Amino acid sequence: MPSRTPASRTGRPRSAAADAAILAATRAALVELGWSRLTLGDVAARAGVAKTTLYRRWAGKNELVVDAVAELFDELRLPDSGTLAGDVEGVVLQFAAILARPEARSGLMAVVAESTRDDALRERIRGSIVERQKRLVVEGRARAQRRGELPPETDPAESARTVDLIFDMVAGSVVHRSLVSAEPVDEEWVRGLTRVLLLGLAGVAGAAGASEAGPAGTGAAETGEAKT
Amino acid sequence: MPSRTPASRTGRPRSAAADAAILAATRAALVELGWSRLTLGDVAARAGVAKTTLYRRWAGKNELVVDAVAELFDELRLPDSGTLAGDVEGVVLQFAAILARPEARSGLMAVVAESTRDDALRERIRGSIVERQKRLVVEGRARAQRRGELPPETDPAESARTVDLIFDMVAGSVVHRSLVSAEPVDEEWVRGLTRVLLLGLAGVAGAAGASEAGPAGTGAAETGEAKT
Amino acid sequence: MPSRTPASRTGRPRSAAADAAILAATRAALVELGWSRLTLGDVAARAGVAKTTLYRRWAGKNELVVDAVAELFDELRLPDSGTLAGDVEGVVLQFAAILARPEARSGLMAVVAESTRDDALRERIRGSIVERQKRLVVEGRARAQRRGELPPETDPAESARTVDLIFDMVAGSVVHRSLVSAEPVDEEWVRGLTRVLLLGLAGVAGAAGASEAGPAGTGAAETGEAKT
Amino acid sequence: MPSRTPASRTGRPRSAAADAAILAATRAALVELGWSRLTLGDVAARAGVAKTTLYRRWAGKNELVVDAVAELFDELRLPDSGTLAGDVEGVVLQFAAILARPEARSGLMAVVAESTRDDALRERIRGSIVERQKRLVVEGRARAQRRGELPPETDPAESARTVDLIFDMVAGSVVHRSLVSAEPVDEEWVRGLTRVLLLGLAGVAGAAGASEAGPAGTGAAETGEAKT
DNA sequence: CGCTAACCGAGACGGTACGTCTAGTCTTGTC
DNA sequence: GACAAGACTAGACGTACCGTCTCGGTTAGCG
Incomplete structure (x- = not known):
C-alpha cells in the first residue's frame, strides 16, 4: 500500500510489520492530535520506527493519511x-x-x-x-x-x-x-x-x-x- | 468581520482598508499556494501589513480563511x-x-x-x-x-x-x-x-x-x- | 563579532546578552563534547536561546567556533x-x-x-x-x-x-x-x-x-x- | 594497515584488493569533499564495496583517514x-x-x-x-x-x-x-x-x-x- | 493644541516540524 | 564466513513558520 516501491531483489527486505504499525500509529495520532497537529516524527515515534523508514515508504503526510x-x-x-x-x-x-x-x-x-x-x-x-x-x-x-x-x-x-x-x-x-x-x-x-x-x-x-x-x-x- | 474586537473607544481606530486588503490577500494566497502552504506572514506581506496587525484581528489562519x-x-x-x-x-x-x-x-x-x-x-x-x-x-x-x-x-x-x-x-x-x-x-x-x-x-x-x-x-x- | 549582520535600523534590536551567552555556551560544549560532537542545537539549549537565533548570527558551526x-x-x-x-x-x-x-x-x-x-x-x-x-x-x-x-x-x-x-x-x-x-x-x-x-x-x-x-x-x- | 583484524582461519578470506581500493577511494573523497563532508557510505560506493566491509576493517572515519x-x-x-x-x-x-x-x-x-x-x-x-x-x-x-x-x-x-x-x-x-x-x-x-x-x-x-x-x-x- | 491610548511597520525572539542526511547495525541471499 | 545490497534505529542538519515581543513612530479624539 505504501507509495514508494523500488521493489529491488537484493538487500534486506522491508519489514512488513512496520507498515501496519505505522498506519495504526497514524490513526492513533489522528485521534489524539487531528490532522494539522499530526507530525510524521510523532507517528514514527508511536510506531517505534525511525523517520527515515517512514519517508522511504510514503512521500509525505498526505499520502500516509490517505492510506491510513x-x-x-x-x-x-x-x-x-x-x-x-x-x-x-x-x-x-x-x-x-x-x-x-x-x-x-x-x-x-x-x-x-x-x-x-x-x-x-x-x-x-x-x-x-x-x-x-x-x-x-x-x-x-x-x-x-x-x-x-x-x-x-x-x-x-x-x-x-x-x-x-x-x-x-x-x-x-x-x-x-x-x-x-x-x-x-x-x-x-x-x-x-x-x-x-x-x-x-x-x-x-x-x-x-x-x-x-x-x-x-x-x-x-x-x-x-x-x-x- | 474579524474575530478579535476589544472595540475600545479611545486611541487610534483600526484601519478599515487593512481588513479588505488582508482578506483579498488571503484569497490571492489561496489561489497561488493553497491552504497548507499559505502562511500568515505571507498574507501580511501581500497586504502590505505587519504580522501583528493580522494577529490583532484574527485568532489564526483558520478564522482568517473562513472569513475570506x-x-x-x-x-x-x-x-x-x-x-x-x-x-x-x-x-x-x-x-x-x-x-x-x-x-x-x-x-x-x-x-x-x-x-x-x-x-x-x-x-x-x-x-x-x-x-x-x-x-x-x-x-x-x-x-x-x-x-x-x-x-x-x-x-x-x-x-x-x-x-x-x-x-x-x-x-x-x-x-x-x-x-x-x-x-x-x-x-x-x-x-x-x-x-x-x-x-x-x-x-x-x-x-x-x-x-x-x-x-x-x-x-x-x-x-x-x-x-x- | 557574529558574522551575519544585516544591521537594520527598525524592528526589535538583537539581544546583546545573547551573543555572550552563546559564545560561552560554545566553549562549554567544546570542553564537554569536543568539536565533532558539538551541535548547534546543544549550544542553543545551553545558552537558553533558540536555534534560529544562532543561525541568524552565524553561518554555521565553524564560524561560531572561530569566534568562541x-x-x-x-x-x-x-x-x-x-x-x-x-x-x-x-x-x-x-x-x-x-x-x-x-x-x-x-x-x-x-x-x-x-x-x-x-x-x-x-x-x-x-x-x-x-x-x-x-x-x-x-x-x-x-x-x-x-x-x-x-x-x-x-x-x-x-x-x-x-x-x-x-x-x-x-x-x-x-x-x-x-x-x-x-x-x-x-x-x-x-x-x-x-x-x-x-x-x-x-x-x-x-x-x-x-x-x-x-x-x-x-x-x-x-x-x-x-x-x- | 586496517585496525580491526581478528584474522580468522576459516571462511572466505578478506579481499586484499579491497584495502587498497578503500584507501584510494578515501583519498579521492577527501579531494572532492574534504573531511567534514566525507562519508563512509560514499567511500564504500567509490571503492565498489559494501559499507559492512569497511566497518569490518576500520573502526570509523578517523582511523580510515589516518591510514589514507x-x-x-x-x-x-x-x-x-x-x-x-x-x-x-x-x-x-x-x-x-x-x-x-x-x-x-x-x-x-x-x-x-x-x-x-x-x-x-x-x-x-x-x-x-x-x-x-x-x-x-x-x-x-x-x-x-x-x-x-x-x-x-x-x-x-x-x-x-x-x-x-x-x-x-x-x-x-x-x-x-x-x-x-x-x-x-x-x-x-x-x-x-x-x-x-x-x-x-x-x-x-x-x-x-x-x-x-x-x-x-x-x-x-x-x-x-x-x-x- | 497637546495628551494619550491604541494603532502601525519591522523584525528579533523561543519554539516546533520539516524533509534530508549520516552513522553504524542488522538482515537477506550469493559466492 | 566474507561479501553486496539495502533496510533499519537514532539523531543532527539547516530552513521555514509559528505566535509573541519589543521597538520607534503615527494617528485619532478627548480635554
Whole structure:
C-alpha cells in the first residue's frame, strides 16, 4: 500500500510489520492530535520506527493519511435486509459510524482539501477510497434488480452515470450532515434521505421509461409504495 | 468581520482598508499556494501589513480563511426562472462555479477539516457560510409555494428539517462531485441531480400527505410533471 | 563579532546578552563534547536561546567556533621580564597554557582543518586570531629594540617577512608540540625553543648585516650573550 | 594497515584488493569533499564495496583517514644535496608539496583535531605518521655528522630531545605557514626557515660546548658561515 | 493644541516540524 | 564466513513558520 516501491531483489527486505504499525500509529495520532497537529516524527515515534523508514515508504503526510484512512472504509459491508431501502439505510448508517470516528473525521476532509491542489493525491484518494467503495452501490443495485425492486439496466453509460450520481449524493449528503452541519446522522434522518433518494430515482426511471416505452406514472407510484 | 474586537473607544481606530486588503490577500494566497502552504506572514506581506496587525484581528489562519472564503458565497443569487427546477438548477450552477475557483476549493475543505476538532471554528463556519446560504432554500421554497408548485407548510418543525435535508443533499452532492469525484458539475449532471431531488421530495410530500391527511397524490404528480 | 549582520535600523534590536551567552555556551560544549560532537542545537539549549537565533548570527558551526576560540587568545599579554628571551618565554608559556585548555585544543585544529576548503573561513581565522596576535611579535621586537637587544629596522618589507616567519615558527612549533606530539610545553622545552630561535635570528641578522652594511656581528653576539 | 583484524582461519578470506581500493577511494573523497563532508557510505560506493566491509576493517572515519593520509607521507625521501642546509631545504619542500595536496590538507588537521579527545587516535597518528617520519631528522643528522657539519652525539637523552625539538619546529612551522597563514612555502621562505634553524642549533651546540669544553663563539660562527 | 491610548511597520525572539542526511547495525541471499 | 545490497534505529542538519515581543513612530479624539 505504501507509495514508494523500488521493489529491488537484493538487500534486506522491508519489514512488513512496520507498515501496519505505522498506519495504526497514524490513526492513533489522528485521534489524539487531528490532522494539522499530526507530525510524521510523532507517528514514527508511536510506531517505534525511525523517520527515515517512514519517508522511504510514503512521500509525505498526505499520502500516509490517505492510506491510513482508506483502511477504515474497507470495513463497510452491504447488509442484506431484504429490501433496497433497508440495504441503503444500513450502509449509510455504517458510513456515518465511520465518519463519527475522529480518525476519519480529521483525516478525510483534510486530504480532500489537499487534493484540490495535487492531482496525484486526488487520484490516490479516488483509487483507495472512492472507486473502491462504489462497489457498494453497484452490488446494492444488482441485488435490488434480482429482487425485482429495480428494472434491469439497458444503457451501460447511463448506468455508470447513475452509479456516480447516487454515490455523490449519498456520500456527499452524509458527509455534509455529519461534518459541516454537525447534526446526528440518526435513523430518522437516514430514513428521510433514503426515501427522497429512492423515490427520486424511481421517478426518474419511471419518467425515462414513460418517454421511451409507456405509462410511467404507474411505475413510479409502484416503486414509491414498495419502499414506504 | 474579524474575530478579535476589544472595540475600545479611545486611541487610534483600526484601519478599515487593512481588513479588505488582508482578506483579498488571503484569497490571492489561496489561489497561488493553497491552504497548507499559505502562511500568515505571507498574507501580511501581500497586504502590505505587519504580522501583528493580522494577529490583532484574527485568532489564526483558520478564522482568517473562513472569513475570506465566506465572502465568496455571498455572491450567490436565487435566479427567477419561473419554475422550481429552473431555480434549483440555476443556483446549483452558481454554487459549482464558486467551488471551481481555487480560492474556494483550497480553503473550504481545509477549514471544514479543521472544524472537526474545533467547535468554535465549526460555529464560525456555520454562521458565516452554511446558515447564511440556507436563505436560498427557504426563499426558493417560498417562491415555489407562491407559484403553486409546492403545497404550503403545515408543521414548522418538519419544515425546518426538510430545509436542512435539502441543504445537506444539495451542498453535499455538489461538493462531493466537484472536489472528491473531481468530475464537472455541468448542466447535464445538475439536471439529473435536480430531477432526483424534486421527484423524491414530491414523492415524500405525496406519501406523507396521503398517509396523514388527504389527496396529496395530485400535488406530487403535478410537481413531477412540472419537472419532466 | 557574529558574522551575519544585516544591521537594520527598525524592528526589535538583537539581544546583546545573547551573543555572550552563546559564545560561552560554545566553549562549554567544546570542553564537554569536543568539536565533532558539538551541535548547534546543544549550544542553543545551553545558552537558553533558540536555534534560529544562532543561525541568524552565524553561518554555521565553524564560524561560531572561530569566534568562541578567538576570545581565548585575547587573554595573551606580553610580559615585561627585562630581556627579549624572557618576554618570548613568557608569552610562549601563556600560549601553551591556552592550548592546554580543552575548549581551545578541540576547536582550533578543527576550524583550521575546515578552513583548508573554505577561503572565507580561513580569512575569518586569520582576522580573528592570527593577525590579531601578531601584535605580540611586533611589540616584543620593538621593546627589544628600545632595550638595544635588537638593531632597529631598516627594510620594512624584510621586517614584515621576519615577523611572519617568527610567528609561524613560534606558533607552529608550540601547536605541534602540544597537539601533535602531545608532549608537555614546559619551561625546559620553551627555553630550548627560545634559544634556538633567538640565536638563529641573531645569526641571520649578523650575517645579513655583515654582507650588506657593516659591523653587525657585534649586535648578534650581544643578543646571543644576553640570552645565555 | 586496517585496525580491526581478528584474522580468522576459516571462511572466505578478506579481499586484499579491497584495502587498497578503500584507501584510494578515501583519498579521492577527501579531494572532492574534504573531511567534514566525507562519508563512509560514499567511500564504500567509490571503492565498489559494501559499507559492512569497511566497518569490518576500520573502526570509523578517523582511523580510515589516518591510514589514507599516512601513506602520503611515506613518499618523503631525504635528498643528498651534500650539505645539511640543502638536505633540510629539500625535505621541507617535499613536505610542503604533500601538504599542498588537498587530500592531505583536509585530512591531516582534522584527525589531529579529533585526536585531542581520543588517545587511541593520537597514538595511531603518532605511530603511523609522526614517529615514522622522524627517521628523516635522525638520518639527516647522522649524515651531517659523517660530513663533519655537526659534532657527534654525546648525551643520548639530549640527542632525543633535540630530534623532537627540531621535528616540532620544522613540521609545525611548515604546517602553520601552509595551512594557517596560507602563504606559499616557496624556496625563499624555506631558505629563511632553514637558516634560522641551523644557526640557532649551531649556537646552542656552541654554547653547550662552551659551557662544557671551551670557546663556543667559534663553533657557532663556523657553522653559521658554513651554511650561508 | 497637546495628551494619550491604541494603532502601525519591522523584525528579533523561543519554539516546533520539516524533509534530508549520516552513522553504524542488522538482515537477506550469493559466492 | 566474507561479501553486496539495502533496510533499519537514532539523531543532527539547516530552513521555514509559528505566535509573541519589543521597538520607534503615527494617528485619532478627548480635554
